[in-house]
Each structure stands twice: as C-alpha cells, then as structure tokens.
Amino acid sequence: xxxxxxxxxxxxxxxxxxxxxxxxxxxxxxxxxxxxxxxxxxxxxxxxxxxxxxxxxxxxxxxxxxxxxxxxxxxxxxxxxxxxxxxxxxxxxxxxxxxxxxxxxxxxxxxxxxxxxxxxxxxxxxxxxxxxxxxxxxxxxxxxxxxxx
Amino acid sequence: xxxxxxxxxxxxxxxxxxxxxxxxxxxxxxxxxxxxxxxxxxxxxxxxxxxxxxxxxxxxxxxxxxxxxxxxxxxxxxxxxxxxxxxxxxxxxxxxxxxxxxxxxxxxxxxxxxxxxxxxxxxxxxxxxxxxxxxxxxxxxxxxxxxxxxxxxxxxxxxxxxxxxxxxxxxxxxxxxxxxxxxxxxxxxxxxxxxxxxxxxxxxxxxxxxxxxxxxxxxxxxxxxxxxxxxxxxxxxxxxxxxxxxxxxxxxxxxxxxxxxxxxxxxxxxxxxxxxxxxxxxxxxxxxxxxxxxxxxxxxxxxxxxxxxxxxxxxxxxxxxxxxxxxxxxxxxxxxxxxxxxxxxxxxxxxxxxxxxxxxxxxxxxxxxxx
Numbered sequence: 370x371x372x373x374x375x376x377x378x379x380x381x382x383x384x385x386x387x388x389x390x391x392x393x394x395x396x397x398x399x400x401x402x403x404x405x406x407x408x409x410x411x412x413x414x415x416x417x418x419x420x421x422x423x424x425x426x427x428x429x430x431x432x433x434x435x436x437x438x439x440x441x442x443x444x445x446x447x448x449x450x451x452x453x454x455x456x457x458x459x460x461x462x463x464x465x466x467x468x469x470x471x472x473x474x475x476x477x478x479x480x481x482x483x484x485x486x487x488x489x490x491x492x493x494x495x496x497x498x499x500x501x502x503x504x505x506x507x508x509x510x511x512x513x514x515x516x517x518x
Numbered sequence: 519x520x521x522x523x524x525x526x527x528x529x530x531x532x533x534x535x536x537x538x539x540x541x542x543x544x545x546x547x548x549x550x551x552x553x554x555x556x557x558x559x560x561x562x563x564x565x566x567x568x569x570x571x572x573x574x575x576x577x578x579x580x581x582x583x584x585x586x587x588x589x590x591x592x593x594x595x596x597x598x599x600x601x602x603x604x605x606x607x608x609x610x611x612x613x614x615x616x617x618x619x620x621x622x623x624x625x626x627x628x629x630x631x632x633x634x635x636x637x638x639x640x641x642x643x644x645x646x647x648x649x650x651x652x653x654x655x656x657x658x659x660x661x662x663x664x665x666x667x668x669x670x671x672x673x674x675x676x677x678x679x680x681x682x683x684x685x686x687x688x689x690x691x692x693x694x695x696x697x698x699x700x701x702x703x704x705x706x707x708x709x710x711x712x713x714x715x716x717x718x719x720x721x722x723x724x725x726x727x728x729x730x731x732x733x734x735x736x737x738x739x740x741x742x743x744x745x746x747x748x749x750x751x752x753x754x755x756x757x758x759x760x761x762x763x764x765x766x767x768x769x770x771x772x773x774x775x776x777x778x779x780x781x782x783x784x785x786x787x788x789x790x791x792x793x794x795x796x797x798x799x800x801x802x803x804x805x806x807x808x809x810x811x812x813x814x815x816x817x818x819x820x821x822x823x824x825x826x827x828x829x830x831x832x833x834x835x836x837x838x839x840x841x842x843x844x845x846x847x848x849x850x851x852x853x854x855x856x857x858x859x860x861x862x863x864x865x866x867x868x869x870x871x872x873x874x875x876x877x878x879x880x881x882x883x884x885x886x887x888x889x
Contacts, residue, residue, distance in 0.1 A: 384587060384588065384589050385589055386588075386589035386590045386592075386593050388590075388593040388597070389593075389597065389600075392589075393589040393592050393593050393596070394589065395587055395588075395589055395592075397587055401650075402584075402592075402621065404625045486624075486625075487650045488621060488624075488650065488651075488652050488655070489650045489651055489652075490650075490651045490652050490653065491584060491618065491621060491652060494616065494617075494618040494620075494621075494652055494653070495581060495584060495585050495618050
C-alpha cells in the first residue's frame with residue numbers, strides 16, 4: 370500500500386461512533402456490526418479525514434511502542450478488511466484540512482494490533498426477540514399486548 | 519460470590535422464561551449467592567434501576583439500541599454495562615444464548631473479566647461454525663455451557679464438537695404447583711393443546727387426529743389454550759373437519775393458571791413438528807398426573823417416558839397420534855397409571871431442588887476459581 374494512499378468512509382452505507390477510544394461501526398446495508406480495539410479507534414478519525422496511509426503509520430508510531438514496518442503491515446491488513454467490508458473505499462476527495470486536535474502522548478503506549486471484531490448475525494438474533502423459541506412452551510404474549518385485554 | 523444474572527426479560531414481564539428466572543434468582547440467592555439482574559425493559563416503561571425482592575436489577579434498552587442502527591446508542595449502552603461491571607466486580611456472569619444482548623456481553627467482557635456460564639434453551643440451527651456469528655462467539659467465550667436437555671446438548675456438540683468438554687445438561691425444572699391432581703375424567707374425555715398457535719406446534723395434526731378419535735369416542739372434546747398467528751388456519755380446519763363445538767379456544771392463559779387448566783383435562787397432546795428443546799408443558803402435565811401423547815422430537819422423549827408416563831408417536835403422523843389417544847381412552851386404567859408414573863418421575867428427574875443444586879455447584883466451581 371503506497372504511503373499516499375487515502376481512503377474515505379462509505380458514508381451511504383456506514384454509521385460509526387468513536388467513544389472511549391474505540392469505534393462502533395454498523396454497515397447498514399449488510400446489518401453487520403463491528404467493534405474496534407483502542408488502537409484501531411485511534412486510527413478511525415484519520416480515516417474519516419481521508420488522511421494518507423503515511424499519516425496513519427506516523428500516528429501509530431508516535432502513540433504506540435511499535436516500529437514503522439510492523440505498523441505499516443498491521444495497518445494494511447486493517448484497511449483491507451475495512452475495504453472488503455465496504456466500510457471504507459478509495460478516497461474521491463482531498464484530505465480534510467482539519468487534523469485531529471489530540472497530539473501524541475508524552476510516553477508511547479503499549480502496542481496492540483489494530484483490529485475490528487465482526488458480528489454478522491445481529492439481524493437474525495434481533496428477529497428472535499421475543500419470544501425466544503422455547504418461550505412458546507407456555508402461551509406467551511408481550512406484556513403490552515396483554516394490557517389491551 | 520457475586521453473580522451477574524443476565525436475562526432478556528424479567529419481572530414484571532410474565533412468560534415461561536420470566537417465571538423461571540424470578541423463581542431461580544430468588545432460590546439461588548438463598549444458597550448464598552449475591553445476585554444482580556441485568557435485563558431489558560422491553561416495550562414497557564420501567565425504571566432503569568430497580569429491585570426484585572431485594573435483588574438489585576438494572577434495565578438497559580439493549581434491543582432498541584441494537585435495532586436503531588445508531589452506533590451512539592450502542593456505545594451508550596456499552597458504557598453503562600462497563601460501569602456496572604466495574605462497580606459490581608462479578609465473579610461470574612450467567613447469561614442465556616439467543617438473547618441479542620449477548621453482543622454487549624461480548625464487547626464488554628474484557629472489563630473486569632470473569633468466567634461466563636452460558637445457558638442454552640433452544641436447538642441450535644444455522645451456520646454456527648462461522649466465527650463471525652454472535653452466537654458462535656458467545657459459545658467460544660463461555661467457560662461452561664448448560665443445555666436444558668440432552669437433545670439440545672447433542673445438537674450443540676454436532677455443530678461445535680469442541681464444546682463437549684465444557685458443557686453439560688441441566689434439565690428444566692418446575693416447582694410442583696401445589697394443586698392436587700384430580701382423577702382422570704373420561705366423561706367426556708378432554709384433550710389439551712397448550713402453547714403458541716404456530717404451525718410448528720403441530721396443533722393441526724391433533725385436530726386431524728381428533729376427527730379419527732371421535733369415531734370411537736364421540737364425546738371427546740379438545741381445549742386449545744394459547745394464542746398466535748395460526749389460529750385462523752386452525753379455525754378453518756375445524757370447520758373443514760366438522761369438529762364444530764368440540765374444540766374450545768381458551769386464548770392466552772396466565773402461567774399460574776396452567777396447572778388448574780391441566781387438571782380439567784384427560785390427556786395432554788404435544789404434536790410438535792419442530793424439535794422442542796425441552797417441552798415444559800409435558801412436565802407440567804406430568805406434575806398434574808396427566809399422561810402425555812407427544813411427538814418423538816427434540817427433548818420431548820426425555821420428558822415423556824414412552825410407555826411409562828405417556829406415549830410417543832412419529833412426527834407428523836396424525837393417524838398414529840389418533841391410535842395412541844384411542845388406546846388411552848379405551849384403557850382408563852392404563853392412562854391413570856401413566857399419569858401417576860409421570861407425576862412420580864417428574865419429582866425424581868425434574869425437581870427444582872436438583873436443578874438448583876446443579877447450578878449452585880457450577881456457580882461455585884466456575885466463580886470460585888475466580889473469587
């Protein structure tokens with residue numbers, strides 16, 4: 370992946386929120402949910418701003434105790450996954466001029482591979498809700514339905 | 519030992535699982551465990567912090583957050599669970615598979631990590647070896663898995679063989695109602711269908727069987743208790759078969775009134791098409807000394823001992839179902855004996871005390887390691 374490569378969030382399909390350093394992403398077209406660890410959460414604002422890969426590697430190396438080559442390899446894997454999941458796509462516009470306000474910490478933090486965890490069957494689970502199949506053993510209705518009797 | 523008991527619905531919701539959960543937390547607390555209930559208010563307007571008989575309860579809108587498509591709401595719920603885990607510091611989390619909020623357990627389990635006990639009360643179907651499935655992840659993350667029948671456990675092992683060394687059966691149990699069962703009344707014979715009115719319950723098969731039964735026992739009647747989307751089809755079938763007023767729809771029945779309803783009947787019929795995970799109605803029938811005629815599916819053969827407490831028939835075979843009913847109506851002494859044996863076996867095999875003992879032992883074994 371070239372240092373100048375840039376991506377953007379596929380905003381038509383994706384909703385995302387960073388909080389407490391981690392990002393929660395929902396692909397609204399597939400119904401898949403994603404949660405990140407803190408390292409991937411640190412990268413997300415740069416992806417949102419269409420920053421080049423080089424800037425992301427620099428951020429990883431300034432925030433975490435990791436060598437540039439390792440950071441580049443891990444970042445490439447993450448970006449490929451996000452692209453395959455249609456969460457990001459090659460950028461069609463220039464990088465945003467506003468860079469993240471937060472600077473590098475005074476001391477580099479322990480490094481973890483930036484990862485997102487994928488949850489694919491939320492839609493099926495929500496369709497079970499409620500009743501769960503075994504609840505049918507006793508005649509079951511939602512409490513709000515009973516209140517209309 | 520502090521246990522976070524995580525359940526999709528809890529009091530004041532009323533249903534099979536809710537009734538079981540309320541009885542369970544009350545009884546397991548008496549065995550020295552310090553419980554906190556984490557649940558969802560569902561569609562009701564209920565306080566986020568509450569208590570049930572002195573047991574702290576927290577209600578979070580899990581499903582609303584998940585179905586909103588809004589990551590901010592998911593993050594908000596996650597924050598509250600994280601705070602609860604920090605505050606509580608549980609030694610064990612006990613949760614139930616197929617609850618969508620299992621997702622929140624998975625994304626917060628690294629906060630104050632502790633063992634997870636996962637209770638499984640459904641037959642697992644689908645693509646469970648796909649490691650991106652919430653269910654699959656929950657199975658992988660659990661230290662121990664309980665199934666409510668051997669049939670459920672067998673289905674789990676078929677899909678996920680690696681769970682064999684960390685799973686066991688704890689059968690469902692119910693406290694006997696305290697309502698004495700009257701002798702079986704054959705004048706007229708009354709058959710009971712109890713459950714949600716959905717096609718998979720197979721109530722249409724019982725109606726077809728009834729049409730055969732009345733040729734030999736013309737006074738036979740049937741009570742259908744429950745509600746659901748299949749009711750119009752069942753009503754059409756009743757008209758088509760000319761069963762008319764022999765079949766009485768009772769609608770939804772409060773759980774606490776089920777034993778009295780069963781007492782009104784001669785036989786209880788469970789003609790399910792789908793593999794019932796357990797078949798709580800069969801246990802309730804046995805407790806009231808009613809013989810059960812059940813399809814040989816899922817966990818039903820574990821609850822209905824064929825030839826001892828009831829009769830099993832092949833799934834979808836309404837002619838065989840009719841023959842089994844006729845035989846029991848022909849032989850009241852046999853039906854009475856099956857009912858009485860069923861009541862004895864219910865006490866021996868599905869006692870509430872055994873159920874609690876088994877869970878208490880697991881709690882101590884899993885949580886004790888941690889605490």
